[in-house]
Amino acid sequence: MKKSLIILSIISIGTMSLVGIFPTLTTAQTVASKYDYKEAFSPFFYSNNGNEYRSASGMPGPKYWQNAVDYKISARLNDQTNEITATVIMEYTNNSPDLLDFIWLQLDQNMFSKEGRGRKIVPLTRSRYGNALSDFDGGYDIKSVKIGSGAAAEHLITDTRMQVFLPEPLKPNGGKTSITIDYSYIVPTHGADRTGVLETQNGKIFAIAQWFPRVAVYDDILGWNVQPYTGPGEFYLEFGDYDVEITAPANHIVVMGGELLNPNEVYTPEQVKRLDHAKKSDKTVMIRSAEEVIQPESRPKGKELTWRFRLENAHDVAWASSPAFIIDGAKINLESGKTALALSAYPVESNGGNAWERSTEYTKASVEFYSQLLMEYPYPVAINVAADIGGMEYPAIVFCSYKSKAAGLWGVTDHEFGHIWFPMIVGSNERLHAWMDEGFNTFMNDLSTESFNNGEYYRPMGDANRLAQALTRPDLEPVMSAPQNMQERNIGMLAYLKPGFGLRLLRDEILGPERFDRAFKAYLYRWAYKHPTPDDFFRTIENVAGENLSWFWRGWFKYNWRLDQAIRNVTYQDNDPANGVLITIDNLEKLPMPVVVDITTKGGEIHRVKLPVEIWERNTSWTFRYPTTEQVIAVQLDPDKVYPDHNPDNNRWEAPAQ
Incomplete structure (x- = not known):
């Protein structure tokens, strides 16, 4: 024990008055602090001022622009060779103020060729994104590239990107052109846990994504976004409308994120009736049962069927096809009075034992909850597909294990459908900022989960x-x-858990739910169907x-700062408990918090004191x-254990025994 002097100052209307100087016997805090308040509270967090494209208040500016592309795709699936053969027509609009001499496209399937960068950087150890020892050699076979009415286009393919050179520069502020590409590829069995083929007892399940050349984003931040696809970083795409035709074997059922335009041609009359019933039912309706999967009459006769779909105002489209699908569905209720259709497609292996027979219930609950919390669900369907994929989202359709x-x-279904809002509606750049979709969604x-079925699966976070x-x-x-710049083992923490926890901390402890919820919803509405940045x-x-x-942004998101608040000493004013207690706390690490x-x-009474971060x-x-x-017998910092204080051992002081 050593003798300390504590000086407590109070500043009022320009006058400093000394309240008391007194001796006390206390345990001295000898740990040196790493905290630098000049760095933590530096006023120059933003590197750019607002401009006509992006307001300093966080809104799109008066001259905000983004380009657009509509797709028409006609594809055929060969379920014997796992090959997709297709033609895609891209109608591209240049809304930028710039003249464009070329257009960059994304060719994600090229990651799965033996020459793909993503393939070459997969470690020999287990990876979600590929197997370095696999003999599979995938990638696109680009048969032709045409501009406009049919002229062959000069183009250059580099890994997962294609540069298409325009015969004449594309005019700014609304200039249009079209690109037509004929291509094919073999679907990888394990496509970076985002696409693939699952063998089941009743046939293959094809989960088809990143399956057509897609226009890269040209924006006011980087110009052309040409970050290659290597697995960890997901997607950044332009919005538009999709008209899609999928020709598959007649014994298959095809589901796609979009409105099915010809149900009478691809389902049996009885299945069409059940489908219509599901659209009106709050309870799950069986459209094709497990028993019917092995019955030939549960599919229309013929060799092939063509399924026609339309999806509007989306930045991607995905689908699944299989002869093994059990199909069930139910109505999704929306506040406007509109409805959508929840559908689940899964094999008999996934049926029963509190498993996929509840998928439609989960899908409906998740979409209805987020529609009420955030913004109304925009698509006509919400489809959950059982596949050999841990969990992956696309507009109006998700793949789950x-x-x-x-x-x-429940957890994977709820997570993947939460992605409809981030990043399917709010189109952030997932290639660079994974936390802006995964972290928001985790939050x-x-x-x-707390809301679903009276908290059936809810487990509180516990001790922060x-x-x-x-x-x-x-x-x-x-x-x-x-994400490409993170160790793979760290992605779950840095893209999901840490930013998700940070938003919960911001909501519950720093701003309060009322202020945070209003601001978070404002962000969603401001940037719906647009391309926001972290700023x-x-x-x-x-x-x-x-x-x-x-x-907070600096310490939690920009840097990996730690929090360590500590009680240095506790004493009485003028050494008399009747005059009040004085408590000294230190900030020992670089992160400040309230x-x-x-x-x-x-x-025995407990008195709570809250101090703002400004201290x-x-x-x-x-x-x-x-x-x-x-007399005070104990002082406890962070009594509810809601702050990420990594060293709680110095958070408590107890009076010496007398």
């Missing part, structure tokens, strides 16, 4: 102090790293909530007075 059941199936999933050990490990990259999100939250959060303190007095704006240590009139 055929092995999932109970809480696992939302917690709210949805313990979680902090993982959230802020010193070897973690920053959240704002590109647009940060600026929107600050402007709508009315709070400077640069310290402070919550519980003070327990000898009589750390120019201090590394802070002393405050609480007007007790009796």
